[in-house]
Amino acid sequence: GAPPVANVDQAVLITSAVEPDFSKNLLDRFLVYLEGHDIHAEIYLTKTDLTKPQRLTKIRQDLAGYTKIGYPVFAPDKPFDPTILAQVQASFADKLTIFTGQTGAGKSTLLNHLVPGLDLATAAISHALNRGRHTTRTTDLYPIHGGLVADTPGFSSLGLLDVTLDDLRDRFPEFAALAPNCKFRGCQHVSEPHCAVKAALAAGDIMQSRYDNYLQFREELSGKRPVYKKK
Numbered sequence: 277g278a279p280p281v282a283n284v285d286q287a288v289l290i291t292s293a294v295e296p297d298f299s300k301n302l303l304d305r306f307l308v309y310l311e312g313h314d315i316h317a318e319i320y321l322t323k324t325d326l327t328k329p330q331r332l333t334k335i336r337q338d339l340a341g342y343t344k345i346g347y348p349v350f351a352p353d354k355p356f357d358p359t360i361l362a363q364v365q366a367s368f369a370d371k372l373t374i375f376t377g378q379t380g381a382g383k384s385t386l387l388n389h390l391v392p393g394l395d396l397a398t399a400a401i402s403h404a405l406n407r408g409r410h411t412t413r414t415t416d417l418y419p420i421h422g423g424l425v426a427d428t429p430g431f432s433s434l435g436l437l438d439v440t441l442d443d444l445r446d447r448f449p450e451f452a453a454l455a456p457n458c459k460f461r462g463c464q465h466v467s468e469p470h471c472a473v474k475a476a477l478a479a480g481d482i483m484q485s486r487y488d489n490y491l492q493f494r495e496e497l498s499g500k501r502p503v504y505k506k507k
């Protein structure tokens with residue numbers, strides 16, 4: 277469906293390191309959704325304080341790949357580090373920004389830190405996850421740092437069924453940037469010869485996980501039984 281607010285410029289995509297676990301598959305699903313609505317995404321990593329150091333290092337490495345393809349990443353060591361919060365706030369000027377991400381990822385909590393004086397209800401992790409309910413029910417707009425921000429309801433999962441295969445392909449910006457170099461116009465970057473995307477993948481210039489998720493989303497769209505991989 278459409279985002280709950282119209283004319284959205286950008287989204288802070290709240291992504292938890294744990295509770296719920298970091299998932300590149302879910303991240304890519306959100307990014308595909310946002311790309312489809314022409315919403316610029318920034319990724320904010322929460323619950324770094326609850327994460328084992330080794331796991332956090334791995335997540336940071338994964339997220340560095342997203343920075344490279346144009347998605348700013350905020351991953352504070354200490355949750356709500358004022359320096360990082362100031363960087364996020366600076367990105368709000370002259371824009372309408374939504375806060376989105378999985379239920380329980382920490383949208384309301386982060387927004388409370390970003391908008392002083394705001395007092396959004398936050399849910400205990402157990403409630404948000406086990407009962408699958410949304411604590412954030414309505415969308416309100418808050419003026420902040422020369423822009424507007426909205427707290428949108430969380431999604432526990434995202435369907436992609438409103439998208440065509442061509443649209444899906446075009447929602448991976450790093451693929452779209454290389455597509456002019458593919459031999460065939462309209463290349464799907466799957467089995468076509470002389471595909472610039474597959475060449476970049478082989479060279480390690482495209483994230484394998486993004487490519488794998490692309491193939492998985494294609495299968496889902498084709499109505500085939502998806503192959504879920506635990507990563």
Ligand SMILES: Nc1nc2c(ncn2[C@@H]2O[C@H](COP(=O)(O)OP(=O)(O)OP(=O)(O)O)[C@@H](O)[C@H]2O)c(=O)[nH]1
Binds near residue numbers: 325326379401430
């Ligand atoms: N330890 C820790 N807890 C956090 C952090 N961010 C959020 N939480 C906790 O995670 C739980 C869920 O946070 P919320 O802000 O309610 O999550 P939400 O994304 O707004 O959830 P919905 O409204 O259900 O979509 C709350 O108990 C928060 O206190 C963090 O960085 N560290």
Ligand SMILES: [Zn+2]
Binds near residue numbers: 466
């Ligand atoms: Zn191609």
